[in-house]
Amino acid sequence: MLIRLVCAVKDKKLHADLEKRLSIFDVQLKMISSQKTPWQNLVRSCADIFVVSKSLIPKPIESSVAMLNNLPEKPTTIIIHDRESSEEHANLLASGADVVLYSGISRGSLIEAIESTLESRRQFYLVDRFDQQGRIKPKLSDFFSNSKEMQLFLDEVQQIVTTDATLLILGETGVGKEHLSKAIHGESHRSQGPFIAINTAAIPEQLIESELFGHEQGAFTGAVRSRRGAFELAHGGTIFLDEIGEMPMPLQSKLLRVLQDFEFTPVGGEVPIWVDVRVIAATNKDLEMEIAKGNFRQDLYYRLGVMTMTLPPLRNRQEDIPAMANHFLSVCNKKIGREIKQFSGVALEAICNYSWPGNIRELINVIERAVLLCKSEIISLNDLPSTFQESFSEMPSLPNLQNIDTSTWTGKTLVQVKEEVLNRVEKRYIEMVLKKTAGKVGAAARIAGIHPRGLYGKMKKLGLDKANFKL
Numbered sequence: 001m002l003i004r005l006v007c008a009v010k011d012k013k014l015h016a017d018l019e020k021r022l023s024i025f026d027v028q029l030k031m032i033s034s035q036k037t038p039w040q041n042l043v044r045s046c047a048d049i050f051v052v053s054k055s056l057i058p059k060p061i062e063s064s065v066a067m068l069n070n071l072p073e074k075p076t077t078i079i080i081h082d083r084e085s086s087e088e089h090a091n092l093l094a095s096g097a098d099v100v101l102y103s104g105i106s107r108g109s110l111i112e113a114i115e116s117t118l119e120s121r122r123q124f125y126l127v128d129r130f131d132q133q134g135r136i137k138p139k140l141s142d143f144f145s146n147s148k149e150m151q152l153f154l155d156e157v158q159q160i161v162t163t164d165a166t167l168l169i170l171g172e173t174g175v176g177k178e179h180l181s182k183a184i185h186g187e188s189h190r191s192q193g194p195f196i197a198i199n200t201a202a203i204p205e206q207l208i209e210s211e212l213f214g215h216e217q218g219a220f221t222g223a224v225r226s227r228r229g230a231f232e233l234a235h236g237g238t239i240f241l242d243e244i245g246e247m248p249m250p251l252q253s254k255l256l257r258v259l260q261d262f263e264f265t266p267v268g269g270e271v272p273i274w275v276d277v278r279v280i281a282a283t284n285k286d287l288e289m290e291i292a293k294g295n296f297r298q299d300l301y302y303r304l305g306v307m308t309m310t311l312p313p314l315r316n317r318q319e320d321i322p323a324m325a326n327h328f329l330s331v332c333n334k335k336i337g338r339e340i341k342q343f344s345g346v347a348l349e350a351i352c353n354y355s356w357p358g359n360i361r362e363l364i365n366v367i368e369r370a371v372l373l374c375k376s377e378i379i380s381l382n383d384l385p386s387t388f389q390e391s392f393s394e395m396p397s398l399p400n401l402q403n404i405d406t407s408t409w410t411g412k413t414l415v416q417v418k419e420e421v422l423n424r425v426e427k428r429y430i431e432m433v434l435k436k437t438a439g440k441v442g443a444a445a446r447i448a449g450i451h452p453r454g455l456y457g458k459m460k461k462l463g464l465d466k467a468n469f470k471l
Helices: 011-020 036-043 061-069 086-094 109-128 148-160 177-186 207-213 249-261 287-293 297-302 318-336 345-353 359-373 385-395 416-435 441-448 452-462
Strands: 003-008 027-031 049-053 076-081 100-103 166-170 196-201 238-242 276-285 307-310
Touching: 003 011, 003 109, 011 027, 011 109, 027 177, 027 297, 049 109, 049 177, 049 318, 076 086, 076 109, 086 148, 100 109, 148 177, 148 297, 148 307, 166 177, 177 238, 177 276, 207 249, 249 297, 276 441, 287 441, 307 359, 318 359, 345 359, 416 452, 441 452
Parallel strands: 003 027, 003 049, 049 076, 076 100, 166 276, 166 307, 196 238, 238 276
Antiparallel strands: none
């Protein structure tokens, strides 16, 4: 599992040492500058463990530490102070800090104490992450990311978690829309209430109204007893309406009424029922296009989209793939009972270069398959599906640096040389994807993970013409 450790300390050397020591652990370390509102950045960092200098904590310290302890992540707080005072040490612990360390002790002892806290947090995580049925409880920290696009998305999510605003989550199949909705529910004030998920595309049209709103006895043939619907079951909690773009038009008007008044009448019933629910809807369709086609009500779209958020596809977050792959490897090891240690360099490179049309769901399936098939402690390229092996074999090999004519570098700056080499690499890569897509720039751009306009610009700069790649 990936533990987030956020460090806001005056001692830059400590941060460097932590980064070096913790690189062997499954830890995401983030350093917050001691300037420019470090406390606000700390509180918003969504961390599992805080390491903070006492001098950076706003007064009164009791209130500030309480603020950290009340965050949804239930973080562990380590305070580092500059005075060797048992009284001050006791006061900080009484304020709610989990660990208090004196900065004057040896650097090795200081880091060992932090590592010990890290291990304790990992054990807490293992116990707390599973419900009574042994299933993993989703958390927002599952969506760890180094991608700026994803970080902005998560910042927006943090702002709406504590509200009851209706939320519309857009995104491709497999990006984790339901997992995100469960995490939002789990970290909201409704977390003690039920979470009810309904896939509106998987229910026959004649049954979906009963699934959502329930029915009374005798409401239709086969209704031998009354049945509560999803909205009633979700009272006091959250209802998740997946594939909302597939909902039949007649039912859309009834859903609109529920969203306006939070009242509905069961099929065959006469007395309306009021419910207290938060509605989160999701779809992989372009609802504005569906509105234009007459397949989706515009007023329902506006009502659902009080907050509309688009979960980025995995191909736009390639910098996150190595950490996610290792995280899911750990999960699959526990699930299957294997002890696979890591991916080979070639296998990890193939995973990172893949376009992932099935997004995170496909990534999990590929890794689980590899864990089942792997005959050693390291997942190799041969343990991955043939698609990965074929794609990797088509990747152009980079030239051996020993064979490069360095005489052309004379008189050039390092920046100029780097740009020259980078242009050669970009040209070979773009030639590869254009050849693979027969000169179709849009498809090539999707493989490369960039906007078509950006690819056109690079092609023009490198003197590449799409016509030369058409079959």
